[in-house]
Amino acid sequence: MSGLSLNDVTKEFGNFKAVDRVALNVPHGTFVCLLGPSGCGKTTLLRMIAGLEEPTSGSIAIDDDDITKVPTHKRDLGMVFQSLALFPHLSVGENIAYPLRIRGRSKDEQARRVDELLKLIHLTGFADRPVAKLSGGQRQRVAIARALALSPRLFLLDEPLSALDAKLREAMQVELRQLQQKLGITTIVVTHDQREAMTMADLVVVMGEGRIRQAAAPVEIYRKPADAFVADFIGMTNLLPVEADGAGRAVVLGTAVPGLSLSAGVKKAQISVRPEDVRLTAPGDGAISGTVTFVRDLGGTIETFVEAGGRTIVAVATPRERPNVVAGSPVGIVLPAESCVVLEK
Amino acid sequence: MRREAPNSLADYGPLLYPAVMLVVFFVVPFSTMIAVSFFKRDPAGFYKTDFVLDNYARFLTTFFGSVLGFSLMLAVLVAICCVAIAFPFTYLLTKCSRKVQTVWLVCLLSVLSLSEVIIGFSWSTLFSRTAGVTNLLVAIGLMSEPQALLPGFGAVLTGMVYQALPYTILVLYPALVRLDPTLLEAARTLGSSPVRAFFNVVTPALRNTLVATLIMVFVFALGSYLLPQILGRPQHWTLSVLITDQAIYQSNMPFAAAMAVFLVLISLALVGLTLLVGRKENAA
Numbered sequence: 001m002s003g004l005s006l007n008d009v010t011k012e013f014g015n016f017k018a019v020d021r022v023a024l025n026v027p028h029g030t031f032v033c034l035l036g037p038s039g040c041g042k043t044t045l046l047r048m049i050a051g052l053e054e055p056t057s058g059s060i061a062i063d064d065d066d067i068t069k070v071p072t073h074k075r076d077l078g079m080v081f082q083s084l085a086l087f088p089h090l091s092v093g094e095n096i097a098y099p100l101r102i103r104g105r106s107k108d109e110q111a112r113r114v115d116e117l118l119k120l121i122h123l124t125g126f127a128d129r130p131v132a133k134l135s136g137g138q139r140q141r142v143a144i145a146r147a148l149a150l151s152p153r154l155f156l157l158d159e160p161l162s163a164l165d166a167k168l169r170e171a172m173q174v175e176l177r178q179l180q181q182k183l184g185i186t187t188i189v190v191t192h193d194q195r196e197a198m199t200m201a202d203l204v205v206v207m208g209e210g211r212i213r214q215a216a217a218p219v220e221i222y223r224k225p226a227d228a229f230v231a232d233f234i235g236m237t238n239l240l241p242v243e244a245d246g247a248g249r250a251v252v253l254g255t256a257v258p259g260l261s262l263s264a265g266v267k268k269a270q271i272s273v274r275p276e277d278v279r280l281t282a283p284g285d286g287a288i289s290g291t292v293t294f295v296r297d298l299g300g301t302i303e304t305f306v307e308a309g310g311r312t313i314v315a316v317a318t319p320r321e322r323p324n325v326v327a328g329s330p331v332g333i334v335l336p337a338e339s340c341v342v343l344e345k
Numbered sequence: 346m347r348r349e350a351p352n353s354l355a356d357y358g359p360l361l362y363p364a365v366m367l368v369v370f371f372v373v374p375f376s377t378m379i380a381v382s383f384f385k386r387d388p389a390g391f392y393k394t395d396f397v398l399d400n401y402a403r404f405l406t407t408f409f410g411s412v413l414g415f416s417l418m419l420a421v422l423v424a425i426c427c428v429a430i431a432f433p434f435t436y437l438l439t440k441c442s443r444k445v446q447t448v449w450l451v452c453l454l455s456v457l458s459l460s461e462v463i464i465g466f467s468w469s470t471l472f473s474r475t476a477g478v479t480n481l482l483v484a485i486g487l488m489s490e491p492q493a494l495l496p497g498f499g500a501v502l503t504g505m506v507y508q509a510l511p512y513t514i515l516v517l518y519p520a521l522v523r524l525d526p527t528l529l530e531a532a533r534t535l536g537s538s539p540v541r542a543f544f545n546v547v548t549p550a551l552r553n554t555l556v557a558t559l560i561m562v563f564v565f566a567l568g569s570y571l572l573p574q575i576l577g578r579p580q581h582w583t584l585s586v587l588i589t590d591q592a593i594y595q596s597n598m599p600f601a602a603a604m605a606v607f608l609v610l611i612s613l614a615l616v617g618l619t620l621l622v623g624r625k626e627n628a629a
Contacts, residue, residue, distance in 0.1 A: 050530075050534055051533075051534075052530050052533070052534075071533075071538075072530075072533040072534055073533050073534070073535075073536050073537055073538050073539075074536075075534075077534060078534065078535075079530075079531070079534040081527045081530065081531055082527075083525055083527045085525065085527040085528050085530065085531035087528065087531075087532075087546055087549075087550065088550055089549040089550050089552065090549075098532070098535055098537075099535040099536050102535065102536045102537050102541070102545075103536060146535065147534075147535075149535075150535075150536070156534075
């Protein structure tokens with residue numbers, strides 16, 4: 001198996017299982033996002049890949065070399081830390097050249113590589129600046145350049161963009177993705193921001209309570225969440241109870257949804273419907289009846305909150321298809337069967 | 346928060362208390378000592394008000410020159426030994442669990458409660474021929490017969506390092522605790538072994554702390570006058586010993602004062618020089 005493979009990697013801290021039998025194969029050149037709420041074990045998993053934590057059991061291999069027992073400094077990887085961890089006593093150029101200096105490369109080679117990398121991160125001419133004089137985004141780039149200085153086999157980033165403001169973060173996401181595609185390097189990013197994961201990743205790995213809940217392409221994760229945890233974590237969703245009635249129809253909030261059915265023998269389950277798939281109509285036959293409680297007009301999108309059967313359902317529309325409702329209006333809700341994901345677990 | 350420069354006399358009010366304390370407990374006694382250093386000694390009594398340079402002229406001899414040289418050398422050596430031992434130790438201590446750290450720090454604090462006299466006599470027992478550590482070495486077969494390790498330079502150095510070590514650790518501890526642990530991890534991911542990363546990342550990142558600690562231990566060691574007498578031979582006596590001797594046993598207060606002033610000036614000059622060199626390197 002070429003690329004990175006994790007075989008039932010487990011990490012226990014006392015009785016607490018931070019990472020629980022994680023198995024994953026990452027082919028060469030893939031951009032992976034480990035996504036999950038805080039405390040789900042994603043950072044611990046990344047630190048084990050980096051060799052900064054030792055797995056309690058299981059093994060990690062790159063290109064079939066078992067590296068589970070290899071110390072960090074011999075793993076041939078680049079890592080960007082949440083704190084960036086730039087060396088305060090070194091200049092920008094010296095920071096980037098550090099891994100080369102450690103390996104005794106010549107001054108010429110160091111200078112050449114620093115120039116190349118500074119060009120790559122659009123900071124040409126910054127080599128002699130002290131790191132303390134850089135802006136947040138510039139430091140971010142320097143940390144990335146330092147991690148890439150030796151063209152490592154594996155590029156790891158631990159919440160790399162969390163310290164930046166929202167606008168810069170969005171721009172850096174695109175830049176990081178483009179950089180990764182240009183270099184074709186296997187990259188693993190830890191993040192709790194699903195938007196970030198959707199922007200950058202080839203493969204999104206959603207983690208919860210130390211286990212992988214789903215590993216798939218971003219759109220698939222969004223369209224076909226494996227369980228309620230994933231559906232709820234990735235984007236906004238409406239999770240509604242569904243029951244099978246005597247005639248085999250699927251009933252949501254007292255109304256049968258045409259075209260939707262549950263597997264044989266399943267009596268109760270949940271469905272996930274994305275807000276943009278929820279349609280609002282005039283109250284009437286075949287629609288779930290509800291009452292509008294709040295309308296949030298964000299300019300670009302309009303979110304309508306509807307109360308039906310003791311639950312709040314959110315529908316999102318663009319201004320062009322603006323539903324003609326105000327708080328208090330009675331309204332009908334139609335759930336298109338093809339947009340409902342049945343979660344039977 | 347914006348701070349405005351004080352513009353009325355009342356704004357300087359809070360400074361009054363520290364200013365008074367400094368004047369009463371530092372400026373007045375120190376000025377008195379400077380004044381006394383120019384007085385003339387009266388062999389019959391104490392001293393007479395005068396203005397003579399005899400006292401300063403007297404230690405422009407090779408004897409006092411060499412004592413001064415030895416005192417400075419000893420203090421520098423103690424400072425270097427203390428930092429060399431305490432820095433790696435404190436670094437490893439900060440990596441331990443909180444419980445282990447507390448136990449160590451409490452033990453170190455308890456060493457501080459020992460007086461110089463107790464430290465001196467304890468080491469003189471430990472270094473003696475009859476009851477000292479060499480007996481242990483004989484018992485395990487490393488030595489053929491017990492030896493006296495004192496008086497001697499090694500004994501003086503050991504005693505002074507032992508005395509200054511807890512201070513060194515307690516000064517270094519806060520800086521090392523605050524050091525971002527990801528700096529070291531970053532160095533490791535970039536291909537540096539932990540030991541190497543300690544020397545080329547942790548040490549330079551804490552350069553200013555280390556210099557400040559060296560200066561503190563140096564000044565601390567310069568004032569030591571009991572340990573050299575208990576553990577050393579007369580040639581290991583420092584200037585502080587001579588000052589005590591002149592002031593208390595020879596009743597030559599003016600000469601003692603002159604030596605004290607000289608010692609203060611020399612150490613201030615050395616500290617200033619260290620900071621100056623440090624600043625130049627930082628700017629470069």
